Amino acid sequence: MNVTIVGLGLMGGSLALALRGKVTRLTAVEQHAATRQYALQNRLVDQVTDNLLLGVKDCHLLILATPVRTILRLIPMLPNLRANGCMILDIGSTKNAISEAMGKLPPPFRAVGGHPMCGKEVAGAGAAEGSLYEGQLFILTRNPRTDKVAEHIAEQVVTAVGARSLWLDPKIHDEMVAAISHLPYLVSAVLMATVAPQADGQHGGDERLWSVSASGFRDTARLSGSDPAMLRDILLTNQTAVLAQLRIYQKQLTAVQGLIKRGDETEIAAWLQARQTEYTVYKGVMSKE
Amino acid sequence: MNVTIVGLGLMGGSLALALRGKVTRLTAVEQHAATRQYALQNRLVDQVTDNLLLGVKDCHLLILATPVRTILRLIPMLPNLRANGCMILDIGSTKNAISEAMGKLPPPFRAVGGHPMCGKEVAGAGAAEGSLYEGQLFILTRNPRTDKVAEHIAEQVVTAVGARSLWLDPKIHDEMVAAISHLPYLVSAVLMATVAPQADGQHGGDERLWSVSASGFRDTARLSGSDPAMLRDILLTNQTAVLAQLRIYQKQLTAVQGLIKRGDETEIAAWLQARQTEYTVYKGVMSKE
Numbered sequence: 001m002n003v004t005i006v007g008l009g010l011m012g013g014s015l016a017l018a019l020r021g022k023v024t025r026l027t028a029v030e031q032h033a034a035t036r037q038y039a040l041q042n043r044l045v046d047q048v049t050d051n052l053l054l055g056v057k058d059c060h061l062l063i064l065a066t067p068v069r070t071i072l073r074l075i076p077m078l079p080n081l082r083a084n085g086c087m088i089l090d091i092g093s094t095k096n097a098i099s100e101a102m103g104k105l106p107p108p109f110r111a112v113g114g115h116p117m118c119g120k121e122v123a124g125a126g127a128a129e130g131s132l133y134e135g136q137l138f139i140l141t142r143n144p145r146t147d148k149v150a151e152h153i154a155e156q157v158v159t160a161v162g163a164r165s166l167w168l169d170p171k172i173h174d175e176m177v178a179a180i181s182h183l184p185y186l187v188s189a190v191l192m193a194t195v196a197p198q199a200d201g202q203h204g205g206d207e208r209l210w211s212v213s214a215s216g217f218r219d220t221a222r223l224s225g226s227d228p229a230m231l232r233d234i235l236l237t238n239q240t241a242v243l244a245q246l247r248i249y250q251k252q253l254t255a256v257q258g259l260i261k262r263g264d265e266t267e268i269a270a271w272l273q274a275r276q277t278e279y280t281v282y283k284g285v286m287s288k289e
Numbered sequence: 290m291n292v293t294i295v296g297l298g299l300m301g302g303s304l305a306l307a308l309r310g311k312v313t314r315l316t317a318v319e320q321h322a323a324t325r326q327y328a329l330q331n332r333l334v335d336q337v338t339d340n341l342l343l344g345v346k347d348c349h350l351l352i353l354a355t356p357v358r359t360i361l362r363l364i365p366m367l368p369n370l371r372a373n374g375c376m377i378l379d380i381g382s383t384k385n386a387i388s389e390a391m392g393k394l395p396p397p398f399r400a401v402g403g404h405p406m407c408g409k410e411v412a413g414a415g416a417a418e419g420s421l422y423e424g425q426l427f428i429l430t431r432n433p434r435t436d437k438v439a440e441h442i443a444e445q446v447v448t449a450v451g452a453r454s455l456w457l458d459p460k461i462h463d464e465m466v467a468a469i470s471h472l473p474y475l476v477s478a479v480l481m482a483t484v485a486p487q488a489d490g491q492h493g494g495d496e497r498l499w500s501v502s503a504s505g506f507r508d509t510a511r512l513s514g515s516d517p518a519m520l521r522d523i524l525l526t527n528q529t530a531v532l533a534q535l536r537i538y539q540k541q542l543t544a545v546q547g548l549i550k551r552g553d554e555t556e557i558a559a560w561l562q563a564r565q566t567e568y569t570v571y572k573g574v575m576s577k578e
Contacts, residue, residue, distance in 0.1 A: 117503040121568070137501060166500070176495065179484050180502045184509040186545060187480050189564040193541045194534065195468050196567035206465065210574040211455070212426060213469045214406040218575070219508040220473040225568035228561035235549050235557055245483065246546050252482045253542070256475060257535050260524050268524055272517035275478040278485035279410070279514035285499040286507070 002027065004059035006052070006074065008035050008044065009227070010120060011091055012065030013128030016044045018161035020130070029055035035125050044125065056081050061153060064090035068098065068233035075101040078109065085109040087153050088145075091116055093177070093230060094238045095141045095170035103144040110150035113141035113170060115177070116163060123227035131162075138163035141170040178241035182234055183249060185223045186242070192224035291316065293348035295341070295363065297324050297333065298516070299409060300380055301354030302417030305333040307450035309419070318344035324414050333414065345370050350442060353379035357387065357522035364390040367398065374398040376442050377434075380405055382466070382519060383527045384430045384459035392433035399439035402430035402459060404466070405452060412516035420451070427452035430459040467530035471523055472538060474512045475531070481513035 003019060004027040005012045016026060016039070028045040029052050030036050036048045049055045056062055056078070064071045071092045078088070085108025092098050095113045102111035118136040120127055138158040142151075158165040168176070195217070201207035235242060259268055292308060293316040294301045305315060309332070317334040318341050319325050325337045338344045345351055345367070353360045360381045367377070374397025381387050384402045391400035407425040409416055427447040431440075447454040457465070484506070490496035524531060548557055 117501060119503070119505065136503065139501065166497070168497075172495075176498055176501050179487050180498055180506050183483065184480060184506050186542075187476055188509050189561070190538060190541045190545055191473060191476050192564050192567050192571075193545075194472065194538045196571065198468050199571070206461075208455070208457075209465055209469055210571055212406060212428065212465050213571075213575070214408070214425065216408065216512050217469050217473045219511050220477050221568065221571070222508050223505050224564045225572070226565070228558060228565050231561050232554065232558045236552060236554065239549055239552060243546065243549055246542070246549070249479060249483045250539075250542060250546070252479045253475075253535070253539060256479055256482075257532065257539070260528060260532055260535070263525060263528060265521065265525065269517060269521045272478070272520050275481050275513045276515070276517050278481050279510065282481075282485065282488070282499055282502075282510070283514070286502070 001061060002059045003061045003063065004029060004055050005045070005063045005065055006030075006055065007064070007066035007070070008039050008048075008125045008128075009065065009230075010123050010125070010127050010132075011116065012063070013039070013044055013125035014130065014132035015063065015065060015091065015161060017128055017130030018133050019157075020044070022160050023061075025058075027055055027059065030125075038125055044128065052077070053081050056086070059086055061087045061089065061157070063157075064088065064092065066092075067227075067229045068092040068094050068237050070233075071098055072101055072237075075105065079106055083108075087111070087150060089114050089154055089157060093181075093234045095139075095168075095173045097237045099141055099143040099170040105145050107145075109145050110147060110153070111143060111145040112150050112154040113143065114154065114157075115139040115141075115173065116161075117181075118163075119226075121222050121225035123230070134162035136163050138165050139173055140165050140167050141173055142167065143170070174238050175241045175244075178238055178245045182238060182242050183245040185226055185231060186246065187249065188221055188223035191217075192221050195221070290349045291347050292350045292352065293318060293344050294334070294352045294354055295319075295344065296353070296355035296359070297328050297337075297414045297417075298354065298519075299412050299414070299416050299421075300405065301352070302328070302333055302414035303419065303421035304352065304354060304380065304450060306417055306419030307422055308446075309333070311449050312350075316344055316348065319414075327414055333417065341366070342370050345375070348375055350376045350378065350446070352446075353377065353381065355381075356516075356518045357381040357383050357526050359522075360387055361390055361526075364394065368395055372397075376400070376439060378403050378443055378446060382470075382523045384428075384457075384462045386526045388430055388432040388459040394434050396434075398434055399436060399442070400432060400434040401439050401443040402432065403443065403446075404428040404430075404462065405450075406470075407452075408515075410511050410514035412519070423451035425452050427454050428462055429454050429456050430462055431456065432459070463527050464530045464533075467527055467534045471527060471531050472534040474515060474520060475535065476538065477510055477512035480506075481510050484510070 199209035377400040488498035
């Protein structure tokens with residue numbers, strides 16, 4: 001099976017490393033010359049091109065690994081590039097808009113939406129790791145171009161990279177990741193936006209602030225380093241679900257502000273205890289996975 | 290030198306392990322029988338008692354390692370327990386109220402406030418590690434009972450546990466940790482309060498939500514598991530500074546909500562890029578430490 005990956009960032013590059021040696025030929029389509037050179041030098045793929053037409057020419061499986069809105073622009077181009085169709089899997093961070101676009105492809109195409117629940121706060125092929133997907137959840141979503149063959153191929157990819165599959169409705173997927181992934185990012189980025197100016201010595205801040213920071217700040221602020229291009233497309237294609245999560249978060253934040261203002265010891269203790277209990281339940285579920 | 294540690298939680302227990310073999314005699318005062326038994330069985334200290342009077346009887350250095358408001362209750366009791374004074378170091382999470390209480394002790398006492406910038410989201414002596422303080426920052430604060438001898442002893446403790454000292458004004462300390470430690474905790478706990486009910490299958494949530502979570506949620510929500518007793522005392526003794534940080538955070542959160550609602554691609558991209566740049570600056574400073 002010939003596999004073509006469009007986009008050699010952290011996720012596409014890691015997928016290439018995980019699939020290496022398990023497919024007949026691995027081709028990458030990548031627009032940045034430096035990344036193309038890096039991919040060849042580090043043997044991420046067998047061949048690399050900046051020409052989409054050439055890249056998809058003989059492929060059986062096309063994996064779209066760019067930010068979401070680039071995937072949305074690529075899908076309608078495919079019928080003109082490959083008249084006889086192929087299997088398409090994407091690994092974009094939101095799934096509803098992509099599923100709709102895939103559903104509009106003509107029948108020779110097969111397509112499954114994918115979202116591996118892993119990542120790092122460092123972007124780019126240079127950060128790629130063949131083990132990134134190992135043991136992680138790989139969400140799959142159906143659309144009108146998903147048949148048994150398409151499901152089977154998608155499952156094979158998930159198994160090949162060492163991940164576990166979970167089939168979800170694309171709309172439910174987008175609502176779930178708004179809570180479990182997009183909200184944590186925003187919470188972390190807003191923390192960075194709050195604290196960074198206070199640590200900026202050139203603008204009236206106290207430069208010692210970063211030195212005083214420990215693992216608590218480090219972990220909570222880690223996601224603020226995530227790839228801006230990926231996140232821009234997430235926020236623009238999952239706007240409604242993200243805003244719904246932010247509304248709940250705002251409400252909870254206002255509640256805790258009131259709690260601290262009132263300074264009632266029992267009330268504060270109960271709120272803190274409830275969070276620790278929730279954390280313990282969450283850790284319990286995760287340790288069984 | 291005889292050292293007595295009051296409170297064998299995560300921090301006091303780890304301090305005991307780090308000081309073991311470096312002092313003449315290590316005594317612990319601990320109210321929980323199970324913790325006293327654990328401490329003896331695992332040789333955290335040489336002897337352990339639940340009687341404060343006995344515990345401080347022959348000590349040269351008294352380390353207070355309980356939640357802040359317990360420290361505030363203990364300090365005024367010391368003149369009645371040890372008429373001829375001793376050296377006191379505390380490791381409470383806020384420093385202004387403790388410094389004021391220390392300043393009111395009679396002159397035979399020497400005292401320094403301390404705050405090691407390390408920890409874990411797991412509480413209790415069972416989670417104690419002798420290496421917890423290694424390479425970490427140990428903030429020290431002065432008060433009217435701090436003389437050269439007191440400074441020297443405090444520095445010796447910091448060196449003995451493998452940490453680095455930084456002297457700060459107690460009020461400035463409290464303002465700094467409100468931003469770099471208390472705010473991250475609240476941000477993390479509010480995230481947990483927002484998401485946990487949505488994962489609660491018994492109350493209309495979707496139990497698959499935790500399974501879908503990855504390292505991003507794990508790291509951002511980690512602090513929500515922190516010790517409620519420690520945090521209750523932090524929020525009650527650093528109310529003003531914490532509320533000031535929450536106000537800035539609320540403002541930033543409202544701004545990002547507006548950004549997502551407007552859906553302006555360029556504006557969103559610039560905001561996300563600014564956060565990644567701030568994260569890169571922060572990582573750069575930390576890597577030099």
